[in-house]
Amino acid sequence: MKQLFTGNEAIARGAYEAGVHFAAAYPGTPSTEILENISNYAEICAEWASNEKVALESVIGASIAGGRAMASMKHVGLNVAADPFFTFAYSGVNGGAVIITADEPGQHSAQNEQDNRNYAKAAKVPMFEPANSQECKDMVVEAYRVSEKFDCPVLIRMTTRVCHGKSIVTLGQREEVEIKDYQKNVKKYCCVPANAKLLRKNLEEKIKNLKEYAEKTPFNFAEENDNTTIGVIASGACYHYAKEAFGENASYLKLGFSFPFPDDMISDFCRKYKKIYVVEENDPLIEEHLLQLGFACHGKDLLPKYGEMTPDVIRKYFLQQEADLIDYRKESVVDRPPALCAGCPHRGFFYELGKHQDVMVSGDIGCYSLGFAKPYNAMDLLICMGGGFSIGHGAQKVFQMRKGETKRVVSVLGDSTFFHSGITSLIDVVYNNSNTVSVILDNRITGMTGHQDNPGTGYNAKGESSAMMDIEKIVRALGISHVRTINPNGLKEVRETLDTFLKLEEPSVVITKWPCALKKFSKEDKEQFAGAFTKKMKVNEEKCIGCKLCMKCGCPATHMDAQKKKMRIDAIQCVGCGVCSQVCPKEAIEWEEA
Amino acid sequence: MTKNVMLVGVGGQGIILAAKLLTQGLMEAGYDVKMSEIHGMSQRGGSVSSHIRYGDKVEGTTIAPGEADLLVSFEKMEALRELQYLKPTGTVIVNEHEMPSMPILSGDAVYPTDAVEEIQKHAKTVTLNATQMAVALGNAKVANIILLGTIIKAMGLEQIDWEAIIKENVKAEFLDMNWKAVRCGMDIVA
Numbered sequence: 001m002k003q004l005f006t007g008n009e010a011i012a013r014g015a016y017e018a019g020v021h022f023a024a025a026y027p028g029t030p031s032t033e034i035l036e037n038i039s040n041y042a043e044i045c046a047e048w049a050s051n052e053k054v055a056l057e058s059v060i061g062a063s064i065a066g067g068r069a070m071a072s073m074k075h076v077g078l079n080v081a082a083d084p085f086f087t088f089a090y091s092g093v094n095g096g097a098v099i100i101t102a103d104e105p106g107q108h109s110a111q112n113e114q115d116n117r118n119y120a121k122a123a124k125v126p127m128f129e130p131a132n133s134q135e136c137k138d139m140v141v142e143a144y145r146v147s148e149k150f151d152c153p154v155l156i157r158m159t160t161r162v163c164h165g166k167s168i169v170t171l172g173q174r175e176e177v178e179i180k181d182y183q184k185n186v187k188k189y190c191c192v193p194a195n196a197k198l199l200r201k202n203l204e205e206k207i208k209n210l211k212e213y214a215e216k217t218p219f220n221f222a223e224e225n226d227n228t229t230i231g232v233i234a235s236g237a238c239y240h241y242a243k244e245a246f247g248e249n250a251s252y253l254k255l256g257f258s259f260p261f262p263d264d265m266i267s268d269f270c271r272k273y274k275k276i277y278v279v280e281e282n283d284p285l286i287e288e289h290l291l292q293l294g295f296a297c298h299g300k301d302l303l304p305k306y307g308e309m310t311p312d313v314i315r316k317y318f319l320q321q322e323a324d325l326i327d328y329r330k331e332s333v334v335d336r337p338p339a340l341c342a343g344c345p346h347r348g349f350f351y352e353l354g355k356h357q358d359v360m361v362s363g364d365i366g367c368y369s370l371g372f373a374k375p376y377n378a379m380d381l382l383i384c385m386g387g388g389f390s391i392g393h394g395a396q397k398v399f400q401m402r403k404g405e406t407k408r409v410v411s412v413l414g415d416s417t418f419f420h421s422g423i424t425s426l427i428d429v430v431y432n433n434s435n436t437v438s439v440i441l442d443n444r445i446t447g448m449t450g451h452q453d454n455p456g457t458g459y460n461a462k463g464e465s466s467a468m469m470d471i472e473k474i475v476r477a478l479g480i481s482h483v484r485t486i487n488p489n490g491l492k493e494v495r496e497t498l499d500t501f502l503k504l505e506e507p508s509v510v511i512t513k514w515p516c517a518l519k520k521f522s523k524e525d526k527e528q529f530a531g532a533f534t535k536k537m538k539v540n541e542e543k544c545i546g547c548k549l550c551m552k553c554g555c556p557a558t559h560m561d562a563q564k565k566k567m568r569i570d571a572i573q574c575v576g577c578g579v580c581s582q583v584c585p586k587e588a589i590e591w592e593e594a
Numbered sequence: 595m596t597k598n599v600m601l602v603g604v605g606g607q608g609i610i611l612a613a614k615l616l617t618q619g620l621m622e623a624g625y626d627v628k629m630s631e632i633h634g635m636s637q638r639g640g641s642v643s644s645h646i647r648y649g650d651k652v653e654g655t656t657i658a659p660g661e662a663d664l665l666v667s668f669e670k671m672e673a674l675r676e677l678q679y680l681k682p683t684g685t686v687i688v689n690e691h692e693m694p695s696m697p698i699l700s701g702d703a704v705y706p707t708d709a710v711e712e713i714q715k716h717a718k719t720v721t722l723n724a725t726q727m728a729v730a731l732g733n734a735k736v737a738n739i740i741l742l743g744t745i746i747k748a749m750g751l752e753q754i755d756w757e758a759i760i761k762e763n764v765k766a767e768f769l770d771m772n773w774k775a776v777r778c779g780m781d782i783v784a
Contacts, residue, residue, distance in 0.1 A: 004621050004629070108632055132628075165655030166629040168621060237654065244653035312658035323660030324682050326716045332706035333675045336604065336695035338640040375700070551700045556639050559699035 005169045007162040010133035011072070011100060012037030013169065014140025019177030020044055021067035021095070024055035026420065027449035028074030029109040030163035031102035035072055036452070039461045043174065048452055048461045051386075051420040052077035056084050056099065063097040063153075064189055066180035068144055072100035075116050076384065080421070086123045087191050088153050090199035092206075094180050096147035098140060099125075102158045105281035106308040109160075111365070111384070113306055115282030120155050120259035124203050126210050127155040127259040128219065129236040133167040135256060139219065141172075146213065150206055155259075159281055161237045161308070211260045219256030222269055225249075231273030233266070233286055233297075238279040238309050245314035250277070261289050270295040277318055281309050340370055342557035343517030343533055343575035345443050349488040351553055351579065352495050353410060354378035359502070360399075362392030362436075364413035364422070367447045367516075371412070375554045379412075386421025388413040393425070393434045408502050412439040416446035416454040418471065429507050430478050437501045438509045440471055441488075443516040444525060451519060458524055468524070475509045482508035489514060491582045517575050535576035536592040539567045543588035550580040550589065596649035598657045599745060602676045603668025604693050605642050608738030613644040615742055615763055619754045620648045630655035639696070641672060664748055666741055668724075669693045674709040677716070685718045687744050687783070689737065691725035720744065722782045728775065733768075736775040743779020752780070 005013065011034045015023060024047045025035035039046035049055035052073040062069035073081060078101045085099065101119070104110040120127035126146060128139040136158070143154040187195050214220060230250040234242045239254045253269040255261070270276050270290065278287045278299035287299035302317045303309060315321040340347050346368045353361060354376040363369060363379040364387060372379035383391055392411030399405045411429075413422045418440050426438055446452040453459040458468035472485050482504055486493045494512070501508040515521065515529055546565035550558055557573035558580055560566075569580075569589070581589035599616070601609045613629060620627045625648040632643060645657040659678045666687045667673030673688045680686060688710060697703040713719050722744065728737040739760075746752060760772050 002621070004617050004627060160632075161630055161655050164631055166617060166627070166631075167652075167655070168627060240653040240655075308656075310656055310658055311654055312661075323658065325660045325678055326680055326682055328674075328677055328716050329708075329712055330674055330677070332708055332712075333671060334695055334697050334703040334706070336639070336641045336672075336675075337697075339696050341639070548701060554696065554700075556696060556699065559694065560701040562701065562704075 001171045002168050003171060004166045005133045005137075006033065006164055006166050007130065007133050007136045007158055008033035008164070009037050010136035010169050011140055011156070011158070012041070013171065014137040015044065015070050016041045017137065017172050017174050018141045018144045019068055019175045020070050020144075021179060022059065022062035022069040023047070023072070024049045024058045025072040026050070026052045026055055026077060027446050027452040028077050028102070029449055030104065030160045031072050031074045031077070031100065031158070032449045032452065033163075034100060035461060038070070046461050048454060050455060052081040053084060056081040056088070059097055059099070060084055060088050063093045063095045064091075064182070065094065066182050067095040068097075068177055069095060070098045070100065073102070074110065075101055075103040075114055076110065076112065077101075078116050078119055080385070082119070085119065085125070085153075087196070089123045089125045090191055090196055090203060091189050092151035093147055093153060094182065096144035097153040098143045098147060098156060099153055100156045100158060102160070102163050103282065104160050106160065111382070113282060115285070116155075117157055117258065117285050118283065120157070121285070124207055125153055125155045125259070126150070126257070127157055128256060129157050129258050130162055130256070131236055131239045131254070132162065132165070133169045135219075136162065137169055139256065142217075142219065150210055150213070152206055152210070157236070159236055165237070207260055211263070214257050214260055214262035215264050217257045220254065220262050220265055222251065222253045222265070224251040229274040230277065231269055231275070232277045232279060233269070233290070234279040235286065236281065238281055241309055241311045241314055242277075242279045244311040245319065255286065258286070263293060266290065267293055267295070279303070279309050279314060282306070337373065338370060339554060339556050340367065341517050342555055342573040343577045345488050345512065345514035345516065345577070346371065346441055347553055347555065347577065348491055348579045349439070349441065349494055349512050350376040350378045351583070352491055352498060356410070356498065356502075358407060360392070360395055360407055360409045362388050362395060362409055362411040364388035364417050365448075366414040366417055366441075368412060368414055368441050375552045386413065386417055386425055388417070389422055389425035389436070389438050390428050392436045392438070393429045393432065396434055396436045409436045410439060410498070410502070411436050412441060414447070415440060415442040415444065415456045415471065419455045419469070423474070426475070426509070427478055430480055434507050435505050436507065437498065438507065440475075440509065440511045442471055442511050442513045443519070444513075445516050445519045447516045451516070458522060471511055475511070480507050480509050482506060483511070485511040485513050487514050488512035489577045489579055491579065517577070533575040536571055536574045537569050537576055537578065537581055537589050538571070538592045539569055540588045540590050541566050543586045545586055545588070547585065549585060550583050553580050553583055555580060596647050596652050597749065598662045599646045599664045599666065599749065600657050600662040600676070600679050601644040601646070601666050601668065602672045603642055604672065605639055607642070607668040608735065609642050609644050609668055611763075612738040612742045613646055615759055616745060617646055618763070619751070619756055619759045620646075622759070623751070623754045626650060626652045628652045628655045641675065643676065664745065666745055668738065668741060670709050671695075671706055673713055674706060677713055680717055682717070685720065685748055686713055687720045687722070687741065687748060688713065689724040689741060690721055691723060691737070720748070720783055724779070727778055731774055731778065732771055736771055739772050739775035740779040743776040744783050746776065747780040747783035
């Protein structure tokens with residue numbers, strides 16, 4: 001049977017067909033849908049982990065115990081999981097283990113453009129690079145064979161277009177793989193130095209064997225066209241991009257298994273062609289390897305050093321060809337920046353926080369990252385997942401050391417981010433006695449990636465009821481005595497809480513607890529937030545003076561009627577959070593009659 | 595020869611579903627099909643686009659500027675924003691529905707009045723108000739299916755069994771309305 005699958009769906013299908021027993025992930029674009037799809041297969045135990053390191057660690061345990069296991073994450077997630085990743089290469093596996101990294105050439109939704117192929121080389125972990133959905137599925141199945149045959153974890157490197165691009169996949173059957181026997185083997189799994197030194201030595205042997213595999217695997221292949229003098233070497237989506245740009249005017253070497261490299265295959269290919277072009281996204285890894293092997297080539301000397309290497313880019317920089325474009329006037333087009341949704345519980349908090357000119361706001365990654373933008377302007381920095389509290393802590397310490405500096409720090413992050421690694425940052429804040437105000441924006445869901453459950457929601461990846469962590473109890477257990485849980489839609493309470501806590505010389509925590517306006521309510525939500533999002537606001541035109549103060553809430557449901565000079569509320573979008581009505585100086589925004 | 599159809603608009607307009615139905619029909623008709631979407635910000639009112647490519651053998655999943663045979667804009671201003679993607683010989687279908695973005699809502703900018711005029715100067719253009727037509731059919735949400743109908747006609751894909759595709763993807767009680775929406779869209783394109 002054939003299906004149109006995204007790469008992520010195909011990876012999930014591959015896990016199913018390969019008989020995978022256990023899968024874990026932390027949501028992150030563009031990798032999220034891998035575990036979401038795996039969780040639909042009853043045969044696989046699928047879990048959201050609290051972060052990527054935890055996901056990989058549980059996968060390591062599952063593998064050592066004898067199961068086939070998969071961890072999936074976005075590219076920066078592998079930084080979090082790098083610690084176990086490197087040593088897992090030493091111990092090797094029992095049941096096969098595959099790690100999926102979803103890289104982001106062009107940075108469609110990520111804070112950096114790192115190339116995780118470097119991790120394969122650095123950790124000495126073999127790597128596949130699928131170019132389309134069929135390869136995603138096939139490479140997963142093959143990766144498990146490689147993992148078990150060569151006793152190593154295997155990395156599969158995807159990119160945004162492979163993850164979210166759809167192409168046709170031929171489905172196969174699930175191969176039920178028996179869980180292997182577990183034998184205690186401290187020399188293999190207890191990586192104390194005495195054992196790890198031997199494992200390190202063995203790793204060289206494994207890489208040697210994998211090099212032989214690289215020469216033979218059907219995922220590395222040459223496609224030769226007659227009478228061509230140009231040879232193109234590419235991996236991942238770039239293979240298709242290159243074929244689209246060069247067509248039959250070149251021959252191709254496609255590297256689907258790209259660490260360790262098939263040196264003989266590459267050398268044979270390079271010797272056949274006058275001119276060699278390398279097309280790869282992000283770092284020049286293939287290109288530098290060619291130079292090591294002694295072959296001259298063109299790659300990043302001509303192509304841009306960053307961004308996606310789509311066919312138009314290849315044509316422009318390698319072939320000096322550019323498409324005819326329509327020359328038109330687009331000056332009147334207005335930007336369409338993303339905005340917090342109508343009813344977003346972050347709105348009221350950022351509206352109040354943005355009024356504080358004397359604070360530094362240390363931000364984090366989630367929907368609330370939009371707090372940096374107009375009209376709130378309520379964020380100074382954002383570096384990495386879970387860093388909000390600890391980066392804010394370091395900043396506050398230095399502000400205090402500077403004579404005459406009175407700046408205070410407010411650090412913000414979300415509920416899922418708190419469980420991810422914000423919790424360790426908060427421990428640091430308490431342990432080192434910071435007076436930063438740490439804010440947990442608890443919207444009862446992992447919002448940005450499209451609503452995945454987390455340890456605070458009371459449900460697991462399979463949608464089953466689970467333990468529901470109480471953030472306030474956790475925070476108090478860390479030894480913080482100044483803790484308030486508030487509804488962020490009540491501006492007065494937000495204001496008073498911030499004012500009070502900013503005067504303290506001890507750590508304090510604010511938990512803004514109100515569900516995401518798009519969340520499908522659970523049984524518990526319905527009880528706890530009864531009546532939420534059931535009402536609407538409207539403008540009383542007689543009272544409205546058109547002062548536009550309510551626009552400072554940045555709500556997409558409000559707009560200015562330029563002719564009447566009155567505000568309007570879009571009844572379809574409005575869900576009645578009531579924030580705008582508290583901002584209005586004339587009390588012109590009223591509840592709509594039920 | 596690979597054909598390129600690009601759908602653009604705003605998050606929540608049903609572009610992803612329209613693209614899903616279109617690609618499924620193309621696949622079942624025996625074409626090689628590839629599609630690319632960027633939807634990270636779609637829930638937050640940002641611009642959304644879907645690239646659909648079909649033919650005997652399709653390589654990449656993305657359409658570059660100057661390569662779209664058909665540009666279908668679910669929102670009027672988005673058509674002007676993305677016109678650079680159209681081949682100079684291509685066709686634009688514009689849903690004249692207006693969705694003001696935040697700078698317009700807040701009164702810092704004005705919605706362009708010249709969008710369709712400017713597009714018509716440069717390309718073969720079909721305009722309709724799919725949103726109003728959908729309301730007339732009984733549900734504003736089927737605007738995306740009306741636009742799917744325009745694509746079917748504009749790309750000459752009438753021979754595919756779209757009724758069956760829709761049957762597979764929408765609930766029985768909405769089948770009739772969705773099929774009417776397809777026909778409605780097909781009738782718009784000459």
